[in-house]
Amino acid sequence: MSPTKRMTLKTVAARLGVSAATVSNAFNRPDQLSQARREEILAAAAALGYHGPDSRGRMLRTGRSGIIAMLLAENLFYSLSDSVASELIAGVAAQLDQHGHSLMLLPGRLEQSGGGVDMADGVIVYGLHGASSRILDLIAGRPAVAIDIDLPGIPAVHVDNYPASLALARHALRHPPQRVAIVGLRLTQSHVGQIGLEALLSADLTVTRRRLDGIFKALTEAAIDPDSVALWNVDQNTYEGCVPVVAALLDQPAASRPDLLICLSDRVALTAIDLAERRGLRVPEDLRITGFDGIAEGQRRRPRLTTVRQDSTTKGRLAAAMLLDLEPRRSRTLETELLIGDSAP
Amino acid sequence: MSPTKRMTLKTVAARLGVSAATVSNAFNRPDQLSQARREEILAAAAALGYHGPDSRGRMLRTGRSGIIAMLLAENLFYSLSDSVASELIAGVAAQLDQHGHSLMLLPGRLEQSGGGVDMADGVIVYGLHGASSRILDLIAGRPAVAIDIDLPGIPAVHVDNYPASLALARHALRHPPQRVAIVGLRLTQSHVGQIGLEALLSADLTVTRRRLDGIFKALTEAAIDPDSVALWNVDQNTYEGCVPVVAALLDQPAASRPDLLICLSDRVALTAIDLAERRGLRVPEDLRITGFDGIAEGQRRRPRLTTVRQDSTTKGRLAAAMLLDLEPRRSRTLETELLIGDSAP
DNA sequence: CTGAAAGCGCTTACAG
DNA sequence: CTGAAAGCGCTTACAG
Structure with a gap:
């Protein structure tokens, strides 16, 4: 030895x-x-x-590795820090645990070599990717499932963003607000802060656009002109990323500060609750807040967040199951659930 | 084509x-x-x-894969759901992002095949593993770094658990309590609920044992007999895992309920704050609570948690840096920081 | 029940 | 600057 x-x-x-x-x-x-x-x-x-x-020899010979790869939209650190992406990864992991597969995580911006996608028995593509033709080349010939994105020839797992946010906004608007503000996530290419409608990305480039459309619909129904509503944007779904935008919004003079804040993600909404409370604003008395995602953190703390629950764990689990041939490999749109908490009763 | x-x-x-x-x-x-x-x-x-x-051929030929593997103590789902493990993984990821490597996550209980550890250019072993001789076989000949565990011949990254919890407990005890209770994490093989001292695992089998020893030291200094302190145990560092134990503890008659709760992890402490508030107990007026870990969630919400911050992200980043030869590959014990929040001012 | 041979896809000295 | 050859470690028909 x-x-x-x-x-x-x-x-x-x-x-x-x-x-x-x-x-x-x-x-x-x-x-x-x-x-x-x-x-x-x-x-x-x-x-x-x-x-x-040795698996390397075996892999070359048999063509199977026992690895499922996740091609993430962002870098690894961000993906693991974002609650939604992280719950999704955990969902994939849960399925792989039961099946004895390993999980390979690949960052959005892959170098030339492809980072090893080609060793995976199957790949899950999550979220928006810059050069999607590059992605298609990389996964060519390999079983693949997309999540929150449509790629030609590849089954996708989606969530019903439009009807979900429509229902949520209808609920929020039953309590007629004085002033509404919306805080979006990646609604534009890169602008952070208050934005105009002209900068918006289209629905095939960002999931949150469909959520915004649902909210606009509800506003119109409530006879509120969407153009009159302040629209803000955040580009990182992390606490640190949300703080500056939410702070700027809350620090407006009371006369222009919203009393209803519709956030397109729970992380934004939770940051808003936190910063509002620090400023002595009561939620929901002074400021009603809604989120989107239904992450665990928002359902545990007081006030409980009013939001839409998209089951990211199930999304991940389902995509993995398709790759493992435990589910038919076809596109699915999962239903969401309206969660009425205390932040906007 | x-x-x-x-x-x-x-x-x-x-x-x-x-x-x-x-x-x-x-x-x-x-x-x-x-x-x-x-x-x-x-x-x-x-x-x-x-x-x-194709990377498979290249890998076999060159012997390098561009992959760093993390051998986790638990299954993948649990590891990604536990805030501490998850921050650690994110730390590893942050370093790999900068270096263009991919991350392979391997569950604690590996099947025969080893799940592909042998394709990794280096492996990080995190936490306690059942059959550690098996682990050593698997990583034989491969660069490896251990985190929170000592493995013969392998450099380890640790945190100063004992002095950190000693300092924390000294702080907590400056406010003389009526009744102290301690809630540990994995202090025993498997018992959940109230436990006796005889069931405790030794320090080389669980990180939290060192934390407990620090607390016992502080108790003794404060002339409180550690034997008189109620000791509870949780075996999953998740909200769901903590709820039953914390609930049982809080639902005791007021006369035997503690007014100081020293928790060996933040997740336990945050669950305790949550359940205490639901029961109308005020923190810290009726119940002072401390944690351990310093996870982000505990520092954002009110009351801010009094705890010890171990920088899991840095731990992961450092271990990865050692594997990538950006840091000397030798054992390190990182310092922690006492965070005095509102849960035990 | 066991073995000889081919070949998975690639890179790297080395010779030209 | 380009090519022929060896070989990384393994598994799988196939022949015996």
Whole structure:
């Protein structure tokens, strides 16, 4: 067991005086040799410091790796820090746990090499990707499922953003507001702060656009002109990313400050609750707030957030199940649930 | 570009009438051929639907994969749901983002095949693992760094649990309590609820044991007999896992209910704040609460949690940096910071 | 029940 | 500047 040379199937076979095929069979196909021989070989291999066939060789030979890759929209750190992406990843993970697969996480901006997508048995593409033709090349020929994005020829898992936010906004507007403000997430290419309607990205470029459309519909129904509503935008779905925008919004003179704040993500809404309370504003008495996503954190703390629950865990689990052939591989739109909490009763 | 046959370096070379070496060089070693030739080859390859060398072949040949693996203590779902593990993973991810590596997540209970650890260029082992000799076999010969665990021959990243919890408990006890209770995390093999001292795991089997020892020291200094303090245990560091234990503890008759609750993790402490408030108990007036970890959620909400901040992100980042040879590969114990919030001022 | 041989897709000295 | 050859570690028909 000296660290002189790495053991391989071949060297083990040579030492034992059997063929490589037999050693391989001992590890992978118990039925191909006698029990006694198998145990003898396994024991001898262990004694030699050989702990089983190397996956790299196996992978090249068999074409399967036991790995599912997730191609994330952002870099790894952001994706793991964003509650929604993180719940989604956990959902994928939950399915893989049951199936004995490993999870490979790949950042949105891949270098030339592709980061190893090509070792995956299947790939989940999450969210918007800059150069989507690049993505298609990378996953070419490999089973793939998209989440929150449409890619030609690839089944997608979506959530019913439009009707969900329509229902939520209708609820919020039953209490007639003086002034409404909307805080979106990635509604524009990059502008952070208050924005105009002309800067909006189209619905195929950002999920939140559909949510905004639902809200506009509800505003119109309530005889409020969407153009008259202040529209703000945040580009990072993290506490730190939301703070400056929400602070600017709340720090307006009382006369122009909203009394209804419709946020297009829970993270934005939770940041708003937090900053409002620090400023002595009562939620919902002085300021009613709604979110979108239904992340766990928002349902635990007081005041409980009024929001739409999209089950990110289920989304991830379903996409993984499709890749593992536990579910038919076809596009699905999952239903959401209106959660009426205390932030906008 | 018909989907008849997958393109390989060899077929591309054949079609172009050059050698495989030249095509490989066109992709990997620009200096090995004329610029004109290179562009010609790249363009022709693209036209043929070949998007670059397959990592599987490359990996077998070069021995490098560009992948860092994290061997987690629990299954993937749990690890991604636990704030502390999740921040740690994000820290590793942050370092990999900067270096262009991919992240492979492997569940604690690996099947025979090893789940692909052997493709990783380096592995991070996090937390306690059942069969650690198995772990050592799996990572044999591969660069490895351990976090929160000691493995023979492998550098480890730790946090100063004992002095940190000693300082925290000293602070908490400056306000003399009537009755103290401690809620631990994984202090025993599996018992959930109130436990006795005899069931405790030793410090090399659980991180929280060192935290407990620090608290006992502070209690003794304050002339409180540790044996007189109620000791409870939780085995899952999630909201759902904490609820039953914390509820049982709070639902005791007022005469035996603690007025100081020392929790060995923030998740436990946050659950305690939540359930206490639901029961009309004021924090800190009726019940003082401390945590451990310093997770972001605890520092955002009111009352802000009094706790010890261990920077999990930095832990992960450092371990990854060691693997990428950006830091010397040697054991480190990181310092923590006492955070005095409102839950135990 | 066991073994010899081919080949998965690639890169790298090396020779020309 | 380009190509022929070896080989990374493995599994799988196939022949015996």
